[in-house]
Amino acid sequence: MLWLCAHLPQMGLEMYEGSPACRQASVVIDERKIHLMNGVAKEAGIALGSSLATASSLAPDLVCYKRDEQAEKEYLEKIVPVAYRFTPRVSVSLPYDLMLEISGSIKLFDGVDRILNLLKHALRRIGHESFIGIAHTPSAARVLAHAKISTPLPEYPDTETVRNNTLTCLRETSLKYAELAPSDIERLSNMGIRSFGELLNLPRNELGKRFEKTLLEYLARLVGSTFDPQKYTAPEEQFRSDIHLLDPVKDRPSLDVHMEQLSLELVRWLQPRQLGVVEAIWTFSPFDDEGISVPVRFSHPRTRVSQILEFSELALESFDLPKEVISICLEATRVDSLLNTGATHRDLLGTHEVKPVLPGDLLDRLTARLGIASWQLLRNLDDHRPECAWSPSNDREYECGSPPFFTPGQRPLWLFEPPLPVRRKHFELLKGPERIQSGWWEGNFSRDYFVARHESGSLCWLYSNEEGWFQHGYFS
Amino acid sequence: MSGLQTLLSKDFIWRARDLAVGIESASGIPTGFDSLDRLLHDRGWPRDALLEMLVDNQGCGELRLIMPGLRHLLHQDTRWLAWINPPFVPYAPALHSLGIDVNRVLLVHPNSHKEALWALEKILESGSCSAVLAWLNEQELQGKQLRRIQSRAKENRVWVTIFRPSRVARVSSPAEFRFHIHSSRSNTGDRMVLSVLKRKGGWAVNDVSLRLQWHPNALSTDYMAGRWNLWRRLEQTKEITRRIA
Numbered sequence: 266m267l268w269l270c271a272h273l274p275q276m277g278l279e280m281y282e283g284s285p286a287c288r289q290a291s292v293v294i295d296e297r298k299i300h301l302m303n304g305v306a307k308e309a310g311i312a313l314g315s316s317l318a319t320a321s322s323l324a325p326d327l328v329c330y331k332r333d334e335q336a337e338k339e340y341l342e343k344i345v346p347v348a349y350r351f352t353p354r355v356s357v358s359l360p361y362d363l364m365l366e367i368s369g370s371i372k373l374f375d376g377v378d379r380i381l382n383l384l385k386h387a388l389r390r391i392g393h394e395s396f397i398g399i400a401h402t403p404s405a406a407r408v409l410a411h412a413k414i415s416t417p418l419p420e421y422p423d424t425e426t427v428r429n430n431t432l433t434c435l436r437e438t439s440l441k442y443a444e445l446a447p448s449d450i451e452r453l454s455n456m457g458i459r460s461f462g463e464l465l466n467l468p469r470n471e472l473g474k475r476f477e478k479t480l481l482e483y484l485a486r487l488v489g490s491t492f493d494p495q496k497y498t499a500p501e502e503q504f505r506s507d508i509h510l511l512d513p514v515k516d517r518p519s520l521d522v523h524m525e526q527l528s529l530e531l532v533r534w535l536q537p538r539q540l541g542v543v544e545a546i547w548t549f550s551p552f553d554d555e556g557i558s559v560p561v562r563f564s565h566p567r568t569r570v571s572q573i574l575e576f577s578e579l580a581l582e583s584f585d586l587p588k589e590v591i592s593i594c595l596e597a598t599r600v601d602s603l604l605n606t607g608a609t610h611r612d613l614l615g616t617h618e619v620k621p622v623l624p625g626d627l628l629d630r631l632t633a634r635l636g637i638a639s640w641q642l643l644r645n646l647d648d649h650r651p652e653c654a655w656s657p658s659n660d661r662e663y664e665c666g667s668p669p670f671f672t673p674g675q676r677p678l679w680l681f682e683p684p685l686p687v688r689r690k691h692f693e694l695l696k697g698p699e700r701i702q703s704g705w706w707e708g709n710f711s712r713d714y715f716v717a718r719h720e721s722g723s724l725c726w727l728y729s730n731e732e733g734w735f736q737h738g739y740f741s
Numbered sequence: 742m743s744g745l746q747t748l749l750s751k752d753f754i755w756r757a758r759d760l761a762v763g764i765e766s767a768s769g770i771p772t773g774f775d776s777l778d779r780l781l782h783d784r785g786w787p788r789d790a791l792l793e794m795l796v797d798n799q800g801c802g803e804l805r806l807i808m809p810g811l812r813h814l815l816h817q818d819t820r821w822l823a824w825i826n827p828p829f830v831p832y833a834p835a836l837h838s839l840g841i842d843v844n845r846v847l848l849v850h851p852n853s854h855k856e857a858l859w860a861l862e863k864i865l866e867s868g869s870c871s872a873v874l875a876w877l878n879e880q881e882l883q884g885k886q887l888r889r890i891q892s893r894a895k896e897n898r899v900w901v902t903i904f905r906p907s908r909v910a911r912v913s914s915p916a917e918f919r920f921h922i923h924s925s926r927s928n929t930g931d932r933m934v935l936s937v938l939k940r941k942g943g944w945a946v947n948d949v950s951l952r953l954q955w956h957p958n959a960l961s962t963d964y965m966a967g968r969w970n971l972w973r974r975l976e977q978t979k980e981i982t983r984r985i986a
Contacts, residue, residue, distance in 0.1 A: 624869030641848040655833035678804045679829035722924040723800030739800035
């Protein structure tokens with residue numbers, strides 16, 4: 266087992282800020298004490314643990330967030346998909362750690378260092394600074410990550426090397442990073458024991474007599490002499506994510522930023538599943554009213570942020586958004602496997618085109634801006650009844666129809682849908698009749714079709730039945 | 742001198758002798774009508790231009806006139822044929838009997854003139870359609886919009902055909918080709934008479950009579966023989982040029 270702990274020390278603050286390049290002092294307070302702060306606040310001389318009043322006096326324009334542990338937990342679970350790229354065994358360790366078991370992924374990613382760099386990079390891209398510790402047990406990895414110590418490891422380490430290197434590193438590490446009760450740490454410190462090395466050198470039996478059992482258990486988990494099971498997170502079955510804003514958004518550009526963030530989350534959710542989104546719903550809610558839902562449909566599963574955004578923005582153009590949006594929600598209502606589409610237009614030998622390639626981008630653009638009813642594809646059906654010999658479709662699961670096996674008479678290029686009642690006297694019959702009849706089980710009609718010329722010279726397709734004369738099309 | 746040479750090498754410069762020699766520039770889409778091919782500069786429908794079809798009544802063969810060309814175009818590659826705002830339903834079995842691949846026909850029904858222009862432009866830009874047939878709202882259609890369609894068609898190499906009433910014949914238009922289809926009171930669907938109001942590389946021609954076919958699923962023998970002769974002459978010219986070189 267090889268454990269990697271990604272410690273996000275500033276996550277509690279970064280989850281509110283979005284961009285790390287904030288030029289204003291900001292802090293997170295927990296029980297009226299400064300819990301986290303950004304670089305600007307630090308420069309202003311604010312110290313962790315000081316009171317809000319002290320901080321405000323040092324930085325008058327201080328932005329202050331209240332710590333919400335439930336929100337922090339939800340947020341941490343939301344960024345787990347970043348880690349699924351590296352291993353399926355990911356667990357969340359509160360408050361600010363992600364634990365990854367990476368022994369099975371080293372070869373795939375060509376070395377521990379690459380996993381480490383890629384993970385750091387991926388976390389930085391979503392706005393988080395991270396410190397990573399690697400060890401043979403979860404507890405040791407956590408200690409190393411918190412202490413910001415990187416274990417020297419070969420590219421493909423075996424368990425024994427990791428164990429030895431971890432224990433060497435731990436020896437020098439201060440005990441304040443141990444997950445022990447603060448009172449225990451203080452007592453040990455009073456006894457002159459300040460690093461893990463000193464603690465581990467003490468005989469366990471004697472230590473057990475003087476401290477609670479939890480200390481021995483912790484040490485056993487730390488060095489790996491007892492098993493430390495972790496609860497792996499399970500990926501969400503459905504995608505739905507919202508952003509609740511602190512200040513209402515009034516203009517489109519700033520709305521776009523948040524939409525991009527949600528799309529990015531959606532893509533991160535889709536990618537490890539090899540899925541693409543086919544239908545999604547955006548909901549934009551004002552402060553005190555029902556939100557407006559904007560559905561977006563795609564002709565085939567989409568996997569790119571840029572495409573999802575482009576078609577979503579086209580769809581937004583035909584909706585009136587609330588003046589002030591306070592929360593944005595994106596829900597994927599239909600997803601589909603990427604395996605069913607894409608490169609599989611051809612048959613096995615690649616010689617015969619099975620199905621025409623749908624102009625997917627174009628259709629999605631039309632759907633987004635003009636609505637799903639704005640376009641149609643045509644299909645031939647093998648049926649002798651004129652109105653049943655074709656069918657429109659705007660389904661992405663579009664199947665080619667079969668052309669009619671046999672068409673006896675002439676068929677017009679323009680069809681009237683429905684047929685138009687006409688006066689016989691305006692027409693001169695040129696050819697006909699062609700009798701078209703249907704059975705009692707399919708509408709029961711019998712019509713005599715004629716090719717006729719209208720007074721203006723237009724060539725028309727007429728039929729007569731017991732109800733009179735009808736025009737069914739033009740021979741254009 | 743070199744300035745003149747570069748100018749002459751441009752596509753849009755037409756020289757009268759081109760039409761006389763003609764056969765090298767058989768780059769158009771064969772219309773399916775030999776007499777019409779001969780009138781057109783590229784020996785066929787344009788591959789990258791706006792064409793106006795002026796016609797007052799439906800049902801005088803205006804679609805059957807362009808169907809052989811469209812069929813040829815659809816057979817060439819995998820691109821689609823788009824119909825924007827068609828006045829009625831294009832009837833799939835009839836299209837099929839004229840040799841059009843119905844599975845690559847896209848119908849667009851915009852709700853307004855603005856939407857129609859938007860859709861037309863997107864279709865041209867998408868590169869997924871090789872030909873577009875459009876019926877636009879005459880009340881709102883402006884010259885600058887037509888100019889934009891023409892330039893977009895040129896850029897993206899799409900054949901755009903717009904159907905308009907014949908009363909706009911006197912209004913100038915940026916379209917490269919304009920045809921007027923005469924409606925005849927004794928129309929039997931076998932013949933049609935059209936005037937070429939405007940064409941690239943030539944003057945207007947009046948009263949061209951064409952024989953329309955009902956089921957030209959296979960090209961007519963006469964027409965095929967004509968194309969064959971043209972191709973042979975082209976090969977012969979090439980051969981001669983090669984020998985001289």
